[in-house]
Amino acid sequence: MSDLPIDQHLDHVKNVLVTSNRLMLIAQPGAGKTTRVPLALLTADWAKGQKLLLLEPRRVAARLAANYMAQQLGEKVGQTVGYRMRGDSCVSAQTRLEVVTQGVLTRMLQDDPLLEGVAGIIFDEFHERSLDADVGLALSLDVQTSIRDDLRLLVMSATLDIKALRRVLGEQVPTIECHGRQYPVTTLYRPSLNSEESVSHALRVVNEALLMPDTQDVLVILPGVAEINRLVQALERVLPELVIRPLHGRMSIAQQQVALAANTSQQRIIVSTAITESSITVDGVNVVIDGGLERVPLFQPRTGLTWLTTRRINRASADQRLGRAGRQREGVCFRLWAQEQPLTAYGEPEIQQAELSSLVLELTCWGVASPQELSWVTPPPESAWRSGQALLVQLGVLDKQHRLTPLGSRCAHWPVEPRIAVMLERAAEFNAVPLACGLAALLEERDSSERSLHDALALRLSQPKRFPQWQREALRLARKAGVGLDEAMLQPLGPLLALAYPERIGQLIEPGKFRLANGKTATLPLNDPLAHQSFLVAAVLNSAAGDLARIIAGEQLSLASLLSLYPVISLWQPRVKWSQEQGRLIGEEVQAHASLIIAKRPLAHLPEEAVKDALLNALRQQPRQLFGKKLQQLLGRMALLRANVGEQWPDWSEQALLATLESWLAPYLIGINRLSEIEALPVERYLLDSLTWEQKSEFDQLAPQALKVPSGKVIMLDYVPCLSQYPPVLAIKLQEAFGWRVTPTVVTGGVAVMIHLLSPARRPLQVTQDLMSFWQHGYPEVRKEMCGRYPRHPWPENPFTATATAHTKRKMNK
Template sequence: MNTLPVDSIIPALKEALRTRSGAVLVAAPGAGKTTRVPLALLDEPWLAGRRILMLEPRRLAARAAARYMAASLGEQVGDTVGYRVRLDSRVGPATRIEVITEGVLTRMLQADPALEGTGLVIFDEFHERSLHADLGLALCLEAQSVLRDDLRILVMSATLDAEPVAALLGDAPVLTSEGRAYPVETRYLDRRVEGPVEPVVVRQIQEALASESGDILVFLPGAGEIRRVEERLAELDLGASVRVAPLYGNLPQEAQDRAIAPGRPGERKIVLATSIAETSLTVEGVRVVIDSGLARVPRFSPRTGMTRLETIRVSQASAEQRRGRAGRLGPGVCRRLWTEQEHRHLAVRNTPEILESDLAPLALELAAWGVVDPAELRWLDPPPAAALAQARDLLVQLGALEKSGTITPHGRRMAELGLHPRLAHMILRAIPLGLGGLACELAAILSERDVLRSGHAPADADLRLRVETLRQAAAGGRPGDAAPPGYTVDAAACRRILAEANHWKREAGIADDSGGDVDACGLLLAFAYPDRIARRRDSGRFLLRNGRGAALAGPQPLAKAPWLVAAELDDLGAEGRVHLAAPVDVSDLERHFADQIEAETTVYWDREAQAVRARQRERLGALVLKDVPLADPDPEETAAALLRGITEEGLEILPWTKQARQFWQRLLFMSRHEEGWPDVSEEALAASLPDWLGPHLYGLKSRDDLQRLSLTDILAGMLSWERRRELDEYAPTHIVVPSGSRIPVDYSDPEAPVLAVRLQEMFGLKETPRIARGRVSLTLHLLSPAHRPVQVTRDLASFWRSAYFEVKKDLKGRYPKHYWPDNPLEALPTNRTRPRS
């Protein structure tokens, strides 16, 4: 067996684990930690024949590590060394080292919190900080603290800030292996890449083939970019000795194995890979790395409750990991498709997944573990409170948690399935309806990438097309026969999805493979995504139950669906773009979501009709399922709605007769000039409508009904009997003038009430009439015989002394037949042309 750099540190590692319950190993890429350390620790006395669990972040790396270790022992996988990954397991009775993916560890811990039979748990490539790795470490530390003080924990990584991890493990020792890396020449671009990255990648591959030796490993963000680069390379004449091999997680295992296996003699291999090739596994023969500097990661938005894939710049740590792949076998070259200046601005490390992902799976696992408060566990980074609260709200809606945070029996069954809580809930709700098979098919489809590829954009979002395609493949037919015109089918994806659907059927105990009518897809999606039930607003645009907008991408049949459920959509802009959905019948929603439908009576002021209207509505969140008129609404609510209408329209909507307006103005006058009177200003009346007007509105519903009110009587009802008497005495409606006429007082200006009277009717009156207990002089508008103002005064005595004689001269000329005495104070007042004898 070849010597590897990590071998030199193994004695110190053995000693550390002999005396301590944990350790941290930092080993550079290529040091051999993944395949050497488990084998070296297998016979340690403290292990006492128990097994070692080693976690790998990816299935491909887990299988590759197990195969390599088994081969080094001269055995088959499943003997001393085996693996457990999603949908694939190779372990036997004699297996002592199990290489597992992180979700598998969570399931094992939930089934056996003490991990009986396990002596060591190794967290490999921990720097990737996946959600499952953080959760698995927290649960292992809890098990070690409470149930298994003899359980050892080893955290390994190539680019890890070791001190915080060591502190979390109780100040565990940190061991470092420098590794054995050959020098790698790093080349940057002169200017920033603008536009799609694929043409730049292809040019770099051509240059590398011409100027460098060895195989080429190209890092691209996702399968789509890999396919496009592969297609461009196929159009070029690269020669018969050049083989292009894609490498990403959803490829069949055989294709993945071909990508990482050594090339044939005389062959040059170009491996087009995602971040899957960044750590843990070695792609044989690579001397050149071409790094796009991009990665595709899930991003969860607590604002919308949705996750979308986002293409981001890699961190400096990831870029260094990728670069190291070129120096495993000898001196190499790394071509970075960004500038040196851009490199300096890259994030130092990846953001831990726990800080920016959907925490619904984590919240369910914690509840199944018996933890309500995550602070009870030890974390490198505790889960963010807002995202965790949103996750728990979803789990309560799915029936997995009580409002107190404790898990329900339904939630425990969901956790046992090991699916995302949404999909687990969907399967469990579907089984009693005879739709369990269809639910498993949908769960598998939604867990994989789309089986349909469209030659045009946008693709049809209808999930039923995917189910029909899958069933066509399962029946032995050609998958493409079920695809709509213009679409091709990913046959390999179909095979994976079928295998996964069958796996979930077995896990859920579903024996009947009939599946169910594809038209039930919408109902099943409603179980999984109750917050994404949507009602059509107009063609292609929908309102989601959570109140957000959503829209289909371009014209398609689903655009006319009255109701649908969106299984996949982004959260960009005001309206999310719906990528996968299925129609749902509103009657199914009414039947299966009856406990969540809220009935409400809405009584409101209809401004257009100028009347109160009442409707009975049934709501599912922001969605209105039914909206019908209510013939006999509650009188209290009707009166309240009418008050709101009066407030909205203003007091002018009320029947202000001349008598009512004068009464109000007199009240207002008294309140301005004497304490103890009610405030009847417009602002005060509007603010106190329920008090003074509310009791009189029962039985009224419209503006026309309001006209039957007597505002005079209503306003008078605000006064005591004594106040009413004082109002008549101190703010009289009329004043009797010397001629004997009763002249109305105009109170429209409460500061200066007006008495408009013909001048001749005031002869003999020396002083201005006063009101409000004599506090306020009336403003006299002295009129001509034609009732036109000739003088305005609040001092009648002064008028008689001076101004009268000028006025008399003018009026006598215009009205010669009328009576214009020289001494008005001794003259007889008259309301006629001349006084009677």
């Protein structure tokens, strides 16, 4: 084997892991960490007779890494080195190094929390911060700290967020850095011309790259399949003599291998998504053209919808992409943006932008009621966590106490997201398990141009060989369900989709416009066959703006099917809501599915608890009704103490108070059914009463409501600026401050008050936190300008000896 930069560090890596069970390894692209480190660790004493797991972020990377390492040992993959991923594995009894995709680790941990026979786990390319990688590390740390302190954990990448990782791995965790790339890469910046379309821009730079004398194969990285297909078509038209290969995650493994296979007789251009960003050496490539964009799913907890967005990549990803050009020889990287374009250091972790129902289910199965019980590099956002819990409750996977139901226990064994697992489990209720298996595979693999799920599934069932990836996944699910896929009979898909997407069941408002169960409004073109249906299920939505979504793919649903699937709809439920038009709460009994009203009738008596809930919801939608000036002053005082004393003082921010209305405000809402009545409540007293007597006393000392000024008056402080992390303000007529040399303070001298010195007309003359400096340097100019404008008011030459007063000269003389 040829020498690689990582080789000189292998002994150090092995030695550190003898005495430490955690290690961070930073090695630049092309250093050889993915394939050299795992093979070296196989010979460590602590690993003998046991397995190592190498986690890769993508299936194609896992297969390539396993094949390459097997070749280095002179073996076939599946012997000492094997791989395991969803729906595909190649391992044997003699396999000691398993290259697995990141989700497989979670399944292994759930099946065997002891990880018996596993000596260590290597997290490769951790900088990508996938949800599966974060979950896998959190669970592995839980295992290591509780029952397996001998389990080694190695986190490695070219670009690690060291500070974030040290917070979870320990501040003293050993860190090894391997500098230097195998071959140098020249970086060239090629921003697009004015109004130049992205694919045309990429095509122009490809032509430039091909004219360079040392160019061999070219790798172009674009954000999505649509852009890839357009560029491939353009390249095939203008460069028919070259081999043009698309590469993306929707392709089968076999198709991906064809795209990556070197062709020594012809020059290749590979047009890829970020699938080639890391862990892959693309043979023959020495030129990378990086579009600088990525397409990522973003989740809205408020609506429960996820949509794809295109955004600028981060610096870590850009470095990884550049590294593809220097793996086998000197290379060039064309970056299709300006050199001065700023890039964030790291990408936002997927856990911060993903729908988290799968995570909630995994942790519930793990026995964790709250994510705070585990150690996270980045904790799950609370709003997305609650949204995931709510969805699982609606699906019947969790009960109202967020405990696993019998249905949830069965769903946990399906290797799909929870909503699809529910569909597969409940499909037997109407003899549609084979159909559900085919539909589940379709929802994962469907082309975005296919508008009708019914037609798309019919095509795949009739011509499965045209869709190998769909066929493989559908057959895998069918085998797990114990059915044959050929049994699938095309019947209305609406009921199956309604099981998976209960919150996306839509009710006709007007032709082409539907109210969804989650409260959102969704639309269809009027010429769509579904535009006039009374009910439908919107399986795929484009949620680009506000509360309006566009239905991309859906199916009809009959009212009878809806009532059959969710019989609780037939029960009459009291519902109280705020009427903006009437300015009060109104009540009715409804037969409903979430926000969809099937039938309703007036409610004579408003239940007390329902009234409270409706009022609290109304306040959250119209918080100005609650946060008046008096309350804002109180909240500003508390914000000042939290910022300068510490978090032993409660969080009275607007966000925190709205989230906890049930605990501090709800008990006082008895007999109230209008928001205007809440405005009259002494809400400031309710909050103060939540403090102990000692806290109240200290609160008034540290953040007094008013200060006595030299004129003898007691003037209220304005604490509203403290809500924005500014000091409190004392607005005082300039003449009332004569003789005041030291700026007043609060919080036991810790914060100087911001003094607004006012003219006799109560307009600001000076804003200062340094009175002495103002009297010495600013006051002479103010006096010169003001004494002629306000001659009846005193403007002494020496403000230090003058008598402070709120009156004119005449009143002073009397």
